[in-house]
Amino acid sequence: MVAVQLPEAREIDTRRRIFQAYPDAREQQPPLNTELAIEGIVGLLQGSDPDFSDVSLDAGGVPAFHRRVYEHTCTIPRGETRTYHEIAKALGASSAAHSVAQAIARNPYMLIVPCHRVLEAGNTPTDSRPTAG
Numbered sequence: 001m002v003a004v005q006l007p008e009a010r011e012i013d014t015r016r017r018i019f020q021a022y023p024d025a026r027e028q029q030p031p032l033n034t035e036l037a038i039e040g041i042v043g044l045l046q047g048s049d050p051d052f053s054d055v056s057l058d059a060g061g062v063p064a065f066h067r068r069v070y071e072h073t074c075t076i077p078r079g080e081t082r083t084y085h086e087i088a089k090a091l092g093a094s095s096a097a098h099s100v101a102q103a104i105a106r107n108p109y110m111l112i113v114p115c116h117r118v119l120e121a122g123n124t125p126t127d128s129r130p131t132a133g
Helices: 011-021 033-045 064-073 084-090 096-106
Strands: none
Touching: 064 084, 064 096, 084 096
């Protein structure tokens, strides 16, 4: 799986966005890996706590630092959050909070990599300000 996209309000808009990002994409029956991801995302949106550990992600086009950020983000327990700085520090790059923020903002695996658990310092999930992810 190279990316996750939630549907737009209109199917044609969803298809347009997919083909803009992946011009060579072809419609086909989803492979088992994708089915696992779909089932997990549907469950998450219905309030369950799915385990995405069996979903393999194709990170071939993802920069190495971003991959490290995503791997660490997946270890954040449900109901908890971390700041960009905390993630950077955990990765041994305490001065790289801005780079963590960029990685989170570019997360191609939304919901599977729970970027919504990573916040700007001083931000809380109940703030009205938008956060990446």
